[in-house]
Amino acid sequence: MKILHIIPSISADMGGPSQVALNLVKALRDLGEDAEILTTNFGMGEIKTGDRLDYIFDESLNLSVPVWFLPYDPPNLKEFIFSKAATAWMWQNLANYDILDHHYLFSYLPTCAAAIARFKKIPYTVRTMGQLTPWALNQGKAKKQLYATLFERKNLQKAAAVHCTALGEAEDVRSFGIDTPTVTLPLGVNIPDEIPNARQRLRQQYNLPENVPVILFLSRLHYKKRPDLLLRSLADLQRENEPFFGIFAGTGEPEYIEELQQLSQALKLTKKVVFPGLITGEEKECLLQGADIFALPSYSENFGIAVAEALVVGLPVVITKGIQISPDIDAAGGGIVIEDTQSSLTSALLNLLRQPEERNAIGTKGKAFARHTYSWSAIAQKLATEYQKLCH
Known part of the structure; x- marks a missing residue:
């Protein structure tokens, strides 16, 4: 044809x-x-x-x-x-x-x-x-x-x-x-080559201690994806004295990115989050394989390629019901599906940060599901x- x-x-x-x-x-x-x-x-x-x-x-x-x-x-x-x-x-x-x-x-x-x-x-x-x-x-x-x-x-x-x-x-x-x-x-989704030292490389790049968990937002920086909601939840984590580092990787309209950076300043998160811009290739794979949690609190997604990319490398995901593949991910146990609220997002992140064994188990289930399905x-x-x- x-x-x-x-x-x-x-x-x-x-x-x-x-x-x-x-x-x-x-x-x-x-x-x-x-x-x-x-x-x-x-x-x-x-x-x-x-x-x-x-x-x-x-x-x-x-x-x-x-x-x-x-x-x-x-x-x-x-x-x-x-x-x-x-x-x-x-x-x-x-x-x-x-x-x-x-x-x-x-x-x-x-x-x-x-x-x-x-x-x-x-x-x-x-x-x-x-x-x-x-x-x-x-x-x-x-x-x-x-x-x-x-x-x-x-x-x-x-x-x-x-x-x-x-x-x-x-x-x-x-x-x-x-x-x-x-x-x-x-x-x-493409199944990437494994980067054995991805966790170490990622922490060296951002000068992070080995035990600090990385929360990754990897998508277009657009208000539909709600990176602002994630920033507010990270501020909640900071008030709980929970260690973390947030990476917001993606491109977007300059005005909106400036709004997000100003919000991070207002929330006193400037030392806890970065906006590295569009990340591709091996650097992107290092991000996915070196992070601890993937979060996308989007209003609406028909599929969410970035979600599937996270799943396929065993990264546990926190997503909203607006992502239309969320029922399948929930049924497979490969992620946490939350309500569209700040408190729900904060609670899910806290649970994963405080329970590393559960976090790894969810990542393993998500990886098996994604590699079979996608x-x-x-x-x-x-x-x-x-x-x-x-x-x-």
Whole structure:
């Protein structure tokens, strides 16, 4: 099959969806499928556009996939990313593919691709990426209601299938009034090489004593992810005289990062937390393997790639019910699922910090669960089978 994945941008600044598209296409190609990506050069610096490139997303992962980069037209909204060049390219080339796979809602490239695909009678799937949760729909509510009325409901209703990563996401599709068939498959995660001295390296890097536990936030620094709530809970831990060190690794809007840094100062946490920015490659793996607890108190996540990355290396996770894979993690005993409150987060962190044996047991269960469930190759095989059904 010839498959085209369409996503507005694969910039690291776009967070987990970029990793999903790249890893999924790589896994499909490993199975022998002819899969490619169409995107824009938004957030990609001076990258050459208009040609298909074997784009190296992360040399440490040896991840190389064919990507068509088309120039976007500034000024632009981060979520929308209009591209006149991509429009022309799609009119000329979409008929060369057997099936299209669209990432994102409320964005120009997948919206335009859906309209052209219907005109040319090309089947397409849609990955909603958690954008139909009640919380997500309430962000910019008026604009999304208008966009849904004009485009998005029809795009979803006319799709061959909607790819959901959890049962909760499939329920959100139905609640949105869409009766298109859904395919529920989790996303995958790469299993990294073990770094035997990760704990020691991490503590040397931040000049920490060996016995100080590290609490890791590794995600986009966005108010949806609630790093501010985690900061307030860390202040609670400090008042309890509980030893810890917090690392908030990720990129985000400069104004919001400044707000978080000011909050850490107000909470007297400046010596207990750091904001190292975007961490990738081996340094990221060292963070995951050297930390003691992973925390993501997000309002809403359809999957949470960072959560799966933590699980797969045996790092116990503390997550909210808004992360839609939380029921599976809870059932596997691989993490603590909390209410969306500061007191609930603080209590969970205290329990893990004060019970290292329990912490290790949870990490072991989470690791076994993630390595069995979140295999890219297995997921790609199932998705390729679904593509075949939809094409026929």
